[in-house]
Amino acid sequence: MKTRVGVFFGGASVEHEVSVISAVQAIHAMDETKYEVVPIYMGKDRNWYTGEDLLEIENYKELDNLLNEAQKVNVKRGEDETVVLEKDPVPKFGKRIVAEIDVAFPIVHGTFGEDGVLQGFFELLGLPYVGCDVLSSATGMDKVTMKQVLRDQDLPVLGEVWLYASHWDREASAWLDQIEQKFGYPVIVKPANLGSSVGIGTASNREELEAAVEEAFQFALKILIEPMLKEMKEVNCSVVGDYERAEASVIEEVLKTEEILSYQDKYQGGGSKDGGGDPVKGGGGMENTDRVIPAELSEERTEEVQKLAVQTFQALGCSGVSRIDFMIEETTGKVYVNEINTIPGSLSFYLWDPAGKEYKSLLDQLVQGALKRKREREKLTFSIDSNLFSLQSAQGTKGGSKNGAKS
Structure with missing residues (x-):
């Protein structure tokens, strides 16, 4: 069946x-x-x-x-x-x-x-x-919470200032001062819980920062501001598995038309070096971005990114398939975890195919992972049979003893 x-x-x-x-x-x-x-x-x-x-x-x-x-x-x-x-x-x-x-x-x-x-x-x-559970999904989606968890595990992330819309409405000038004092310029402004580069902006002065914050708050009630690396390479690596075992894909370098990777870059790009194609058969969606696969990195740097990808995936408690996006500061060689996509565009199948894992096999692995988690959870106890209601009835309907004393 x-x-x-x-x-x-x-x-x-x-x-x-x-x-x-x-x-x-x-x-x-x-x-x-x-x-x-x-x-x-x-x-x-x-x-x-x-x-x-x-x-x-x-x-x-x-x-x-x-x-x-x-x-x-x-x-x-x-x-x-x-x-x-x-x-x-x-x-x-x-x-x-x-x-x-x-x-x-x-x-x-x-x-x-x-x-x-x-x-x-x-x-x-x-x-x-299939995929991440409630906690890992929520943690991965919120860039602020994700950074806090990864920082606790000594994984490399950029510093940030984060705030809610109500904070900005009350003390916009004070927040601008804080951001300038901590980072200077340029900075990047992001909604805390959106993907696909929606609502993201950059700023090189106070006026642009104020405009970028206002723009981000149109898409989310919580935002974060980070220092912007001036010379960097953006690379992505997919991970599949769970808390017990996880493996990393090949790495891609994502090319961009502007300072940051835009929504258009991600989903309306010109395709990989091999060209685009039918979006159903593998030439549209996230894999349609201009990209280099595999990324032109040294063997040592490739291993470092793949190791960080798996560590990030497991630190956040992920399952199924995710894509972890990294920034490499070219002047120092420092690698930073930028974000995780727990349900990545096109399920990142284009990063597994070069390693010999066909899309059909990847999908089968994901479904089997869901059934594995079901078997594991069936061993747990989620409710306990008790006679609490009978006890409560004997003590009175308000939950106290017969003489009116409360427990």
């Missing part, structure tokens, strides 16, 4: 379209002899849909027509502890269950998908899922 895999994608984030591309790529690459794939699309209106029409990228160009053809559903626990897709609205007559799923495969980038929210939903459903 095939394992029924529900691939969740879309979502209510600025990375919605990237998620669709990544998910359709994965669905078309999965081993049909082992898995029965069920597409589950979350619209920007936060409604769930399923149906074969969701498997073609071209159909998303006419989204209203696509959703009219797709089946709107609710994801819920069914009978016998199964997880089902139920028609929405539930019909009075006829079939109400569209599909059942055994394991979830979230490919939802950014807010409400990569930040632990969707993972928490799966936990409540009792549904095993």
Whole structure:
């Protein structure tokens, strides 16, 4: 019997379209002899849909027509502890269950998908899922928290100043002074919990800094400011595995058109040295960025980055596949962990293929990892049978003893 895999994608984030591309790529690459794939699309209106029409990228160009053809559903626990897709609205007559799923495969980038929210939903459903758990997802998504964890593990990260929007509204001038005193210029301003370079800006003076902060706060309530390395190389490395065993991919150097890697650089670039191609078959999405694979690094530097990638992955408690982005300061040779993407664009398959791990094999490894975690968690105790309510009844409905004393 095939394992029924529900691939969740879309979502209510600025990375919605990237998620669709990544998910359709994965669905078309999965081993049909082992898995029965069920597409589950979350619209920007936060409604769930399923149906074969969701498997073609071209159909998303006419989204209203696509959703009219797709089946709107609710994801819920069914009978016998199964997880089902139920028609929405539930019909009075006829079939109400569209599909059942055994394991979830979230490919939802950014807010409400990569930040632990969707993972928490799966936990409540009792549904095993691919990738990072709630804590590691949330930690990886928040750049400030990620830095704090990595710094505690003596992993190299840049210093930062971070603040909430309410802090800025009350004391903007004081924050500008603090940033200038700590870093000087230039600096880089980032939303704390967004990816794909959305809301990121640079500043070389106070006026530009103020504008960049205002821009970042349009996308997040919490931001951070870091010193900007003037001469640096940006490289990425993917890691697959879990807390027990993890392996690093080949390394890529990502080329950019401006001071920072932009959204356009990531998703609308000209392709790798080998060119672009069909976004479903491997020429679109994150792998469409202008890049050099493998990165032109010394053997010693390559080993250093790969080791740091695995250490970062495991320090944050990650599972499945992630991509860790690094900055190499060329004047000093110092390597810094920049960020982690716990559900990377295109699942970073293009970094595994050069090492001989085909996309189909990578996807199989990810699903099997989800089932491994399920087996491990089944050994744990999550609830304890007790007679607490009977005891409370004997002591009185307010929880105290019969003479009114409280416990």
